[in-house]
Amino acid sequence: MTKLLIDECLSAELALLDAVILLSAGSQSDGGKVLRAAAQAYGVDTDAIALKVNQEFAAKEKARKAAKPEPKPAAKSRRAA
Secondary structure, three states: OHHHHHHHHHHHHHHHHHHHHHHHHHHOOOHHHHHHHHHHHOOOOHHHHHHHHHHHHHHHHHHHHHHOOOOOOOOOOOOOO
16 A cells, blocks of 8 residues: 555656646747756657657558558540530
8 A cells, every 4th residue: 555655656746747847848938958858867768769759650651641542533524516
């Protein structure tokens, strides 16, 4: 039971810290620096995350383009004269 309370306290503390970081990033003119500094403080490899995200978006875009069939040109109808 004590471990559960400690885990809940840590989760709440991290959620509060996340909120503070995001709010401060949004209120500053260059919030990207704040977020990058926070990521470095937690030892997060932002370059690896960015690469993974770019790869996932590229794969989704490729799958979307592959699933979308090429439009066929409409056949011209001839009028009887």
